[in-house]
Amino acid sequence: xxxxxxxxxxxxxxxxxxxxxxxxxxxxxxxxxxxxxxxxxxxxxxxxxxxxxxxxxxxxxxxxxxxxxxxxxxxxxxxxxxxxxxxxxxxxxxxxxxxxxxxxxxxxxxxxxxxxxxxxxxxxxxxxxxxxxxxxxxxxxxxxxxxxxxxxxxxxxxxxxxxxxxxxxxxxxxxxxxxxxxxxxxxxxxxxxxxxxxxxxxxxxxxxxxxxxxxxxxxxxxxxxxxxxxxxxxxxxxxxxxxxxxxxxxxxxxxxxxxxxxxxxxxxxxxxxxxxxxxxxxxxxxxxxxxxxxxxxxxxxxxxxxxxxxxxxxxxxxxxxxxxxxxxxxxxxxxxxxxxxxxxxxxxxxxxxxxxxxxxxxxxxxxxxxxxxxxxxxxxxxxxxxxx
Numbered sequence: 404x405x406x407x408x409x410x411x412x413x414x415x416x417x418x419x420x421x422x423x424x425x426x427x428x429x430x431x432x433x434x435x436x437x438x439x440x441x442x443x444x445x446x447x448x449x450x451x452x453x454x455x456x457x458x459x460x461x462x463x464x465x466x467x468x469x470x471x472x473x474x475x476x477x478x479x480x481x482x483x484x485x486x487x488x489x490x491x492x493x494x495x496x497x498x499x500x501x502x503x504x505x506x507x508x509x510x511x512x513x514x515x516x517x518x519x520x521x522x523x524x525x526x527x528x529x530x531x532x533x534x535x536x537x538x539x540x541x542x543x544x545x546x547x548x549x550x551x552x553x554x555x556x557x558x559x560x561x562x563x564x565x566x567x568x569x570x571x572x573x574x575x576x577x578x579x580x581x582x583x584x585x586x587x588x589x590x591x592x593x594x595x596x597x598x599x600x601x602x603x604x605x606x607x608x609x610x611x612x613x614x615x616x617x618x619x620x621x622x623x624x625x626x627x628x629x630x631x632x633x634x635x636x637x638x639x640x641x642x643x644x645x646x647x648x649x650x651x652x653x654x655x656x657x658x659x660x661x662x663x664x665x666x667x668x669x670x671x672x673x674x675x676x677x678x679x680x681x682x683x684x685x686x687x688x689x690x691x692x693x694x695x696x697x698x699x700x701x702x703x704x705x706x707x708x709x710x711x712x713x714x715x716x717x718x719x720x721x722x723x724x725x726x727x728x729x730x731x732x733x734x735x736x737x738x739x740x741x742x743x744x745x746x747x748x749x750x751x752x753x754x755x756x757x758x759x760x761x762x763x764x765x766x767x768x769x770x771x772x773x774x775x776x777x778x779x780x781x782x783x784x785x786x787x788x789x790x791x
């Protein structure tokens with residue numbers, strides 16, 4: 404494979420992208436920093452096909468990423484391959500408002516091939532190629548320039564190894580007939596809604612013990628305010644107000660701005676400064692959360708009583724057994740909330756009762772809750788028996 408020098412000009416990037424546009428697939432990875440900013444700072448993009456690979460420097464003066472972004476989000480003929488690509492997709496979404504499509508994630512695919520739910524990249528490379536990755540450059544400050552040859556070699560390795568693994572993984576998926584199993588997972592991963600960061604949804608990131616509508620209404624208003632402050636200043640959310648302080652303010656809200664001086668986690672200056680005033684304005688606009696938006700209590704799922712909880716536990720045991728039998732990650736077959744919904748009586752709208760999931764697991768899960776399947780112990784081993 405031909406490895407290009409670090410790409411720092413638009414003409415070179417455009418030439419590369421023109422050739423990658425004729426490839427069946429490209430592998431993609433990014434290096435970024437986000438410790439001190441709200442938006443991740445994109446520092447390096449690595450791309451490869453089966454013949455050539457390059458690292459692209461988005462911090463290079465005058466470099467226009469448009470040829471690459473067009474390839475990633477607008478070219479439907481080239482498959483974009485990532486490993487655990489959620490953060491990479493977020494970066495592309497922030498730049499374009501779109502996500503790469505069509506999409507393939509090797510961590511997701513590994514679930515269908517019996518390699519666990521979240522296999523790490525180094526373990527993936529070791530298992531498929533027998534190569535041990537040098538992890539010495541993992542903690543590089545990717546924003547610092549110049550990057551040395553070892554750093555660039557390490558970064559490009561992420562996509563050259565992936566370009567060698569993907570065809571092997573695809574061949575095994577075809578041989579086992581499991582490629583179609585992944586379509587729904589890939590579509591879910593590539594859904595732009597995952598990366599939109601809606602300020603009105605920001606409260607869901609903050610843990611608060613109360614389920615009272617007024618407390619959650621204040622939390623929603625405060626989390627929205629913090630999200631906008633953090634974006635505007637390009638600072639991490641926690642540098643504006645930490646989660647625990649936000650939760651405290653929602654539960655025990657100050658009546659006057661002067662009271663902010665007494666809140667643990669806030670500077671006394673907030674009692675008189677502009678940001679403290681904006682916080683108080685957010686509290687003043689807060690309304691109790693609507694009933695249909697209130698989260699369910701974790702210990703009391705709708706329709707799932709004590710008996711239902713026991714049935715859900717049996718379903719989880721069945722899931723564990725079946726996943727081991729067919730050598731897939733359990734999460735690919737069904738999710739915990741689906742099992743609880745089935746135990747509570749739901750029979751429609753569950754992915755586990757449709758398509759290949761129904762054939763591999765859902766049919767038996769339904770038989771178990773409806774009394775046509777049971778657990779038994781035979782010769783000291785757990786087995787499934789069908790009712791006459």
